[in-house]
Amino acid sequence: MTIFEKIIAGEIPAKIIYQDDLVAAFNDVNPQAPIHVLIVPKRVIPRVGEAVESDQSTLGALMVAAGKIAQQLGVSETSKGFRLVINHGRDAGESVPHLHVHLLAGRELGWPPG
Template identity: 75%
Template sequence: MSEKTIFQKIIDREIPAPLVYEDDLVAAFNDVNPQAPTHVLIVPKKLIPRVGEATAEDQATLGALLLAAGKIADKLGIKDRSKGFRLVINHGKDAGESVPHMHVHLLAGRPLDWPPG
């Protein structure tokens, strides 16, 4: 068995991290290295190493990640269209992936440039 990712350790409560949101399929917490005033990581409880490795059986989990993003944005008061937020999923090292456990970045609180990167 391979070593748990830091996200699995947070989900399993082995590493303390205040949760912004949690349900049966996902957990969300603030990024320790925020790239915006609001930077929340939304993580599936099931280990999916990266989005390109998700399977058809992961459909409910993938949908739960996006639904959780909307709930979190509403809770944080950033769902309003005039404020807005961005969702990002990185796949692989060159895309910025640093933890091999798929997750969605929810970023808000400042104007976000386009194109990114």
């Protein structure tokens, strides 16, 4: 069971800032920006490259949730903005084998990212 499954099940405390039938979102414990939210599907998809056709509604729900959360946090205006990141594999920075979207905001984010 991944740490995200334990958070979703309430076994590990976390402040859930958004939740619907398919996804949950909470603040990252090691934030890389003033706003750093993890948006996680409730059903485990190990990583984006392992998603299958039946995961389409869940993948779409992650993106819709990201927009709602950005609006809720006041960063959805183009003058402010936010970044979405999905890591796939160890070399890309993946640390939990449970697909999740990082929403980063609250400061100017450089490009290229890293």
